[in-house]
Amino acid sequence: MTNPSTEKPCPFCNGTDLDPNRWGMGGQYTLCKTCGAFGPDASSGITWNDRNGQENKGEKQ
Numbered sequence: 001m002t003n004p005s006t007e008k009p010c011p012f013c014n015g016t017d018l019d020p021n022r023w024g025m026g027g028q029y030t031l032c033k034t035c036g037a038f039g040p041d042a043s044s045g046i047t048w049n050d051r052n053g054q055e056n057k058g059e060k061q
Ligand SMILES: [Zn+2]
Pocket: 010, 011, 012, 013, 014, 015, 032, 033, 034, 035, 036, 037
C-alpha cells in the first residue's frame, strides 16, 4: 500500500508514482518509479520531502 498523501511529487521528474515503502540502505526510503530517484529516510537526516533543491540526487537516471 502506498500513501501518496505524505509524499511530495518527485523533485526531479515531478512524478507522483512513488513507492514510499522501499527498504534497503539501512532503512526505509522512497523510490520514484518514474525516473528511479530515491530518498533516504530520517536516519540520514534527509527525508524525501526535504530533497527539493538539494545536491543529494541518489541514482537519478
Ligand atoms: Zn522521479
